[in-house]
Amino acid sequence: MEIVRLHAFTDNYIWGLRHNGQLAVVDPGESAPVLEYLGQSGDRLVAILLTHHHGDHIDGAADLCALGNITVFGPAVDEIPFVTHPLHGGETIALPGFDAEGSFKVLSVPGHTRGHLSYYRPGMVFCGDTLFTLGCGRLFEGSPEQMWQSLSQLSALPVDTQVYCAHEYTYLNLPFALDVEPGNEKLQARAVSLREKISAGIPTVPDTLAAELETNVFLRPAVAEVISAARRFSGDETLTSPVQIFTALREWRNGYKPPVN
Ligand code: ZN
Ligand code: FE
Numbered sequence: 408m409e410i411v412r413l414h415a416f417t418d419n420y421i422w423g424l425r426h427n428g429q430l431a432v433v434d435p436g437e438s439a440p441v442l443e444y445l446g447q448s449g450d451r452l453v454a455i456l457l458t459h460h461h462g463d464h465i466d467g468a469a470d471l472c473a474l475g476n477i478t479v480f481g482p483a484v485d486e487i488p489f490v491t492h493p494l495h496g497g498e499t500i501a502l503p504g505f506d507a508e509g510s511f512k513v514l515s516v517p518g519h520t521r522g523h524l525s526y527y528r529p530g531m532v533f534c535g536d537t538l539f540t541l542g543c544g545r546l547f548e549g550s551p552e553q554m555w556q557s558l559s560q561l562s563a564l565p566v567d568t569q570v571y572c573a574h575e576y577t578y579l580n581l582p583f584a585l586d587v588e589p590g591n592e593k594l595q596a597r598a599v600s601l602r603e604k605i606s607a608g609i610p611t612v613p614d615t616l617a618a619e620l621e622t623n624v625f626l627r628p629a630v631a632e633v634i635s636a637a638r639r640f641s642g643d644e645t646l647t648s649p650v651q652i653f654t655a656l657r658e659w660r661n662g663y664k665p666p667v668n
Contacts, residue, residue, distance in 0.1 A: 408508040410531070410571070412610065413440040418575045419463050420612060422533055426505045429453045433526070433533045434573050436463040438470035454502050456511075457481035457490065458535025459520040464573060478503050480513075482522030494524060516561065518554025519544030525561065531569045531613070534561060539572045540611050541601075542580035543625040545661065551654040555628075558653075562626050566617035577601055577611040582665035587624040587636045587656065594622040628652035 411423035411430075415437040422433040423444065431454035435441050445452055455468050455477055465487060471477060472489045480500055483493035492500065496515025503509075514525040516537045523544075525534040536544035537554075538561050546554055561570075581598055588594055597618060604611050620626055627633045628649040637655040638646050646652055 408505065411444065413444055415440050415467070416463060420571070420573055420575065420610075421467075422571050424502065424505075424509070425450060426502075426509060429502075429504045431456060431502045431505070431509070432471070433571070434458055434464035434535060435467035435471055436465065438467035441467060441471055452477060453504050454478040454480065456526050456533065457485075457487060458525065458533065458537075458573065459523040460485035460487055461520065461536070464535060480526075482520075482524050484522035485520065496524060500526075514560060516557035518546055518549035518551075518557045521548045523549075523557070527564060527568070529565070530567070531571060532561065532564060532616075533571045533573075535573045537561065537572075538570060538619065538623075538626075539574060539580060540570070540577040540614055540619070541584045541623050542576055542660070543623075543657070546657060551657060552650055554657070555650045555653045558626060562616070562620060564616055566615065566620065568616040569613040570616055570619060571613045575610060575612055578605045579665075581605075583660055583663050584622065584624050586663075586666075587659075588622075588627070588630070588632050590632050591622060591630075597622050624656055625653060628656065 409425040413421040415421050419436050421435050424431040428450050430450040430452050432441050433456045457465055479490045480492045481487050481490035483495050494513045496513050498513045500511050511526040511528045516523050516525050519536045525532055601611055624633050637652045638644050640659040641655040
């Protein structure tokens with residue numbers, strides 16, 4: 408199976424999974440990039456995987472379904488009209504026409520939205536707007552507790568898992584990460600290579616879960632420097648539990664303006 412990167416809007420990724428001339432796409436917020444790719448490659452679209460109901464992830468799906476005979480996986484609680492296989496998490500799905508490599512485990516990761524799903528198979532996870540490179544999704548429908556649970560679930564995947572998130576947000580997340588944890592040498596080193604990519608217009612996604620565990624502050628609420636930063640922001644020296652620290656970090660990030668220089 409080959410993974411193809413398609414770009415949508417300004418910073419969305421539509422991930423394509425290819426096998427024997429068949430294509431499945433994750434979160435087609437627009438149909439045009441997918442249709443263009445199908446035209447160039449001659450591939451046949453067989454399946455769509457949706458992580459959550461936001462327009463920038465699903466608005467291209469209706470058009471693509473018009474191609475006919477498309478299996479659409481998506482969160483059951485979101486009640487998206489064209490989903491043919493509503494999922495709750497915990498299921499194993501098979502992309503039609505793919506071999507064993509088209510088998511994915513469905514993870515329920517609420518927080519950004521109530522029904523948010525991730526799709527995992529060894530080596531890769533498609534996590535939509537839950538975990539980003541150096542960041543995490545905003546809490547539109549879920550509680551901080553839910554999001555922390557969801558991020559913990561993703562954190563427990565094998566560390567060599569490639570994190571295929573749905574946005575290129577690294578340039579926005581990097582200044583915040585450095586403000587929270589300036590003493591993290593792994594983060595400093597990653598910042599150098601990420602800045603090179605960003606200024607050269609090279610995608611920073613995917614990267615490994617190992618890199619996120621070492622440098623993504625939202626996965627590090629037990630680290631002393633992160634705890635003291637969260638306490639400093641909130642003015643509450645009693646914050647202790649991972650959920651409390653995570654909650655403070657998320658609130659801080661919501662209103663964060665990077666330093667101007
Ligand atoms: Zn979203
Ligand atoms: Fe999004």
